[in-house]
Amino acid sequence: MATIVVGVTGGVAAFKAPIVVRECQRAGHDVYVAATRASLDFVGRSTWEGITSRPVAVDIAGEGRAEHVELARVADLIIVVPATAHSLARLAAGFADDMVSLTVLASDAPVVVAPAMHSNMWLAPATQANVKTLRERGVHVIDPASGALGSGDSGVGRLPEPEEIARVALELLDSHNQSLQALAGRTVVVTAGGTREPIDPVRFLGNQSSGRQGLAIASAAARAGASVRVIAANIESALLEALPTGVQVTRVGSALQMREALIDQVADADALVMTAAVADFRPEATSESKMKKDPSTEDAPTIRLVRNPDILAEVAHGDQRPPLVVGFAAETGTDEEILAYGADKAARKGADFICLNRVGESVGFGDVPNDIRLLDASGHIAGRYVGSKDEVAAGLVGHMASFLDNLKR
Numbered sequence: 179m180a181t182i183v184v185g186v187t188g189g190v191a192a193f194k195a196p197i198v199v200r201e202c203q204r205a206g207h208d209v210y211v212a213a214t215r216a217s218l219d220f221v222g223r224s225t226w227e228g229i230t231s232r233p234v235a236v237d238i239a240g241e242g243r244a245e246h247v248e249l250a251r252v253a254d255l256i257i258v259v260p261a262t263a264h265s266l267a268r269l270a271a272g273f274a275d276d277m278v279s280l281t282v283l284a285s286d287a288p289v290v291v292a293p294a295m296h297s298n299m300w301l302a303p304a305t306q307a308n309v310k311t312l313r314e315r316g317v318h319v320i321d322p323a324s325g326a327l328g329s330g331d332s333g334v335g336r337l338p339e340p341e342e343i344a345r346v347a348l349e350l351l352d353s354h355n356q357s358l359q360a361l362a363g364r365t366v367v368v369t370a371g372g373t374r375e376p377i378d379p380v381r382f383l384g385n386q387s388s389g390r391q392g393l394a395i396a397s398a399a400a401r402a403g404a405s406v407r408v409i410a411a412n413i414e415s416a417l418l419e420a421l422p423t424g425v426q427v428t429r430v431g432s433a434l435q436m437r438e439a440l441i442d443q444v445a446d447a448d449a450l451v452m453t454a455a456v457a458d459f460r461p462e463a464t465s466e467s468k469m470k471k472d473p474s475t476e477d478a479p480t481i482r483l484v485r486n487p488d489i490l491a492e493v494a495h496g497d498q499r500p501p502l503v504v505g506f507a508a509e510t511g512t513d514e515e516i517l518a519y520g521a522d523k524a525a526r527k528g529a530d531f532i533c534l535n536r537v538g539e540s541v542g543f544g545d546v547p548n549d550i551r552l553l554d555a556s557g558h559i560a561g562r563y564v565g566s567k568d569e570v571a572a573g574l575v576g577h578m579a580s581f582l583d584n585l586k587r
Contacts, residue, residue: 180207180254180351183285185278186226188216191260191294191337195221198259199229201344210235212249212277214265235277249277250284255351257344258282260294260337263305269317270308288354289317290347297333314547314566318350360579362403367447367500368396369440369454369489371411373433377481378465385455387508389413391535391548392453393421394571399451400425402575407447409439411454433457433486444493449502449578452490453533459483494528501585502578505529509536521557530555530581533574552577 182202186195202209211226212235226234235249258265258278265278269291274280282289291312299305300322309319320343325336337343370392374382389410400406400422407426410418418427428443430436433456444450462482469479490505507523509516520534534551548570552561563573 180355181210181252182207182255182257182347182351183210183212183249183253183281183287185256185258185281186211186213186217186221187258187260187262187265187278188214188219189260189262189294189337190220192217192220194337194340195259196225196229197340198257198344198347199226201341202257202348203229205344205348207348210249210252212236212281214276214278235281238275238277238280250281250287253281253285253287255347255354256282256285256287256289257292257347258289259292259340259343261291262293263295263299263302266291266293266305266308266312270311288350290320290343290350291317292320292337292343293322293335294337295322295335296327296331297335300335313569316566316568316572318346320346358401359403360576361399361582364399364404364448364582365407365446366396366399366404366449366451366578367407367409367440367444368392368399368451369409369411369436369456370396371413372455373411373431373436373457373486375432375457375460375486376464377461378467378469380468383457383460384412385457387411387455389417389454391506391567391570392451393417394567395451395453395574396425397422398568398571398575399578402579404448407443409436409443409454411436411456433460433489437487437489437492440489440493441498444500445498447500448582449504450493450500451504451506451574451578452529453506455506455508456489457486460486488527490529491527502581503529504531504533504574504578506533506535509534517551517553517557517559520551520553524553524555524557528555531560531577550574 184199186192199209209230211230223234268279269282272283274283313319320338322334323336323338324334326332327335371389372385372387374384376382396406396408409428411430428439430439462484494503505527507520509519520532524532532553534553536549547565548567550563550570551559554560561577563570
């Protein structure tokens with residue numbers, strides 16, 4: 179039995195929220211209700227108390243077990259139904275001055291949001307931007323249905339049937355619960371970030387990788403019960419500090435340093451995920467002092483490059499190979515071009531899977547959504563994950579857990 183919090187906001191469709199509560203109760207779960215003051219104009223306290231046999235949480239400073247952040251602490255799932263345009267804006271902005279927004283902000287439970295509003299409000303750029311923000315943070319937003327609206331108009335914005343809302347929410351809860359210990363007893367090594375190959379004491383050859391996708395995978399693996407080791411190349415300290423407690427971090431700078439750390443840590447691992455953007459080349463020699471312009475000439479210095487070791491291929495073909503090896507390939511181009519690049523890399527590297535990572539102006543590197551095609555060793559598409567870094571990580575970790583489970587059979 180799980181603890182579900184149903185958050186109700188002040189929209190006409192609030193009268194359908196009790197059905198969502200009932201469906202969750204019929205599935206055997208314990209349900210609390212958090213309500214905004216405006217929502218009580220549509221469904222009163224007595225209704226909620228009659229359905230749940232406990233007080234409805236409205237006042238942040240109230241008393242009782244289901245008040246303040248205690249409600250967020252006990253929640254295994256949060257369903258916001260209906261979510262008005264106003265409440266979507268508040269959730270996206272991180273407000274916490276009513277019981278619904280406070281509970282969402284203070285909880286790490288999965289969140290399902292079911293919007294309901296007039297078509298013009300739903301389609302407004304501000305609302306769409308808020309929905310995009312919430313989805314990028316991992317909130318599951320159910321698109322509203324089309325049909326008759328409370329205003330008498332017809333169009334998109336109608337609350338989906340409450341039974342459908344409950345079904346989607348309970349499926350998400352089941353998936354979340356299954357993933358919590360999917361990697362229990364496993365050791366996962368994740369490389370993340372971008373290597374920097376020094377030219378002199380202040381300059382280097384590098385790339386734009388922020389390490390966010392690798393850290394999202396490390397976090398998802400840790401939440402799934404794995405012992406996680408991260409080899410981090412030039413990642414902001416604030417991002418590393420946000421990792422779950424217990425994740426081991428080794429900081430490196432260059433490709434050679436990453437290789438050394440990886441060889442040291444991968445021998446007893448169950449899985450290796452190489453998200454790091456490792457430089458293919460490094461300067462043949464590093465200047466001990468800063469290189470300066472020669473005022474007597476317009477010529478620029480020549481920097482001779484040499485190849486870095488192919489760390490992924492070395493581990494994948496080596497004696498210390500873990501049972502599961504996943505590589506990443508950041509590519510640009512058309513779908514046909516990047517799939518061809520990915521298939522070629524899958525054939526050469528010896529990994530079980532290659533995550534073909536489309537990168538560009540608004541996808542891939544940095545704090546932006548990701549679009550990953552998972553290719554098997556034959557270059558065939560085994561899955562596709564599109565969305566926030568956390569959403570992509572959850573999908574990939576689920577696939578990893580299934581792969582490792584099948585190896586045991």
